[in-house]
Amino acid sequence: MRVTNQGMRDWFGMFPSSTFADDSCHLIAAMGNTGVIESNDGLVIYDLPIRQYGKKVFREIREFTDKQVKFIIYSHGHFDHCFGYAPFIEEIKEKNWEMPKIIAHENCVRRFEKYKLLDKYHDWLNKQQFASVSGRKQKILVSAHETLDPTIIMHGNEVQYSFKLGDCTFNIYHDKGETDDSIWLWVPEKRLICAGDLMVSSFPNVGNPYKVQRYPKQWAIAMEKMMKKNAEYLIPGHGPLIKGKEKVKDVLSITAEAMHFVHDEVVKRLNESKWFEQIYHEILEIYPEKFKKHKYLRPMYGCVRFAIHASYRLYHGWYNSGNPTDLFPAKSEAIAKEFLRLNSEENYIEHAKKLYEEGKLQLALHILDIIIKGTDEMHNKILLEALNLKYKILKQKANDETSFIAANIIDNAAYQIKEKIKDLKLN
Numbered sequence: 001m002r003v004t005n006q007g008m009r010d011w012f013g014m015f016p017s018s019t020f021a022d023d024s025c026h027l028i029a030a031m032g033n034t035g036v037i038e039s040n041d042g043l044v045i046y047d048l049p050i051r052q053y054g055k056k057v058f059r060e061i062r063e064f065t066d067k068q069v070k071f072i073i074y075s076h077g078h079f080d081h082c083f084g085y086a087p088f089i090e091e092i093k094e095k096n097w098e099m100p101k102i103i104a105h106e107n108c109v110r111r112f113e114k115y116k117l118l119d120k121y122h123d124w125l126n127k128q129q130f131a132s133v134s135g136r137k138q139k140i141l142v143s144a145h146e147t148l149d150p151t152i153i154m155h156g157n158e159v160q161y162s163f164k165l166g167d168c169t170f171n172i173y174h175d176k177g178e179t180d181d182s183i184w185l186w187v188p189e190k191r192l193i194c195a196g197d198l199m200v201s202s203f204p205n206v207g208n209p210y211k212v213q214r215y216p217k218q219w220a221i222a223m224e225k226m227m228k229k230n231a232e233y234l235i236p237g238h239g240p241l242i243k244g245k246e247k248v249k250d251v252l253s254i255t256a257e258a259m260h261f262v263h264d265e266v267v268k269r270l271n272e273s274k275w276f277e278q279i280y281h282e283i284l285e286i287y288p289e290k291f292k293k294h295k296y297l298r299p300m301y302g303c304v305r306f307a308i309h310a311s312y313r314l315y316h317g318w319y320n321s322g323n324p325t326d327l328f329p330a331k332s333e334a335i336a337k338e339f340l341r342l343n344s345e346e347n348y349i350e351h352a353k354k355l356y357e358e359g360k361l362q363l364a365l366h367i368l369d370i371i372i373k374g375t376d377e378m379h380n381k382i383l384l385e386a387l388n389l390k391y392k393i394l395k396q397k398a399n400d401e402t403s404f405i406a407a408n409i410i411d412n413a414a415y416q417i418k419e420k421i422k423d424l425k426l427n
């Protein structure tokens with residue numbers, strides 16, 4: 001699985017931190033990035049990393065300044081943007097400082113509530129999404145029950161919250177994108193935008209298969225609002241500092257263009273009364289080369305395939321195929337058993353092998369699933385053969401897959417099949 005390429009190393013914060021704007025601003029690299037703005041009256045911190053990187057980020061900041069932290073802004077409530085607060089709070093208590101003001105959108109508060117309600121479920125999901133880096137047996141990725149809660153809360157569609165600290169102005173805007181609680185920061189005196197995960201230095205994480213609805217169209221609108229600022233610097237949620245007016249404009253505009261494209265092409269086809277499968281394959285056919293080639297649209301975490309789902313789900317319920325067979329389907333095991341009554345397992349496995357040899361991996365998987373789902377004899381030789389071939393295909397697909405999320409989904413299934421093979425051999 002490609003978790004060691006440069007793109008993914010950037011995503012996980014494995015690159016040097018940056019200092020810029022006459023040494024008054026800093027990007028501290030971690031998972032995700034922390035932005036630090038030094039005013040002459042104290043520090044404003046935009047985002048804290050994942051809990052495990054809190055100490056690293058704190059130490060790095062304290063190497064260049066001993067100024068008090070006055071404000072902490074959460075770009076959104078994901079666990080890699082606001083959970084690494086412990087060392088900062090320890091310092092505040094030690095020095096008897098006043099607590100910093102914590103700024104977030106009201107949907108971030110709702111998110112924290114949701115995390116508390118669904119902690120085990122999210123832990124289970126995140127273990128799958130991050131299995132290749134966190135390991136499958138790690139106990140808990142992040143405890144959602146311990147949060148540093150916001151004290152200044154932006155409400156509804158309130159578009160701007162501003163404050164001054166020393167010689168700097170901080171303008172905060174709310175826009176939906178990866179989440180419904182995103183807020184981004186503009187510091188005019190420093191010509192700096194802190195974007196949070198509205199910019200992840202690769203294809204936007206819109207349409208994550210595990211997670212709730214995301215917002216491609218509004219993402220594009222957020223990018224266009226940022227473009228109007230004519231910023232010199234942009235701190236992304238993940239990846240190195242984006243520097244220079246032209247570069248900042250280019251990454252914002254290509255992202256906006258890609259989001260408009262996917263969203264608008266889906267809408268056009270919904271208006272032509274098309275169902276998901278047709279929409280999906282048609283858009284992949286026409287997805288422009290300029291998007292495929294752009295460094296900031298690399299499909300290494302999110303990808304266009306997910307974005308089509310996200311756009312469709314904005315306007316459509318769960319009945320995707322237009323075929324009433326799929327409305328209230330029978331159990332997949334029962335369907336597979338009927339196929340096996342029509343044709344023998346031997347024929348299916350031979351056909352799957354042929355498809356595999358022809359490089360038709362996806363079709364081979366569909367055929368193998370008939371054997372795997374329909375065969376319940378514990379010692380069935382063909383079942384073992386089918387599981388082994390499925391394992392081999394999934395490993396190959398995970399290895400070829402560019403999207404970290406998709407690769408993890410596929411690789412996890414391969415791991416489970418391997419466990420099943422072990423069990424079958426033992427029985």
Ligand SMILES: [Zn+2]
Nearest residue numbers: 032080197237
């Ligand atoms: Zn993030």
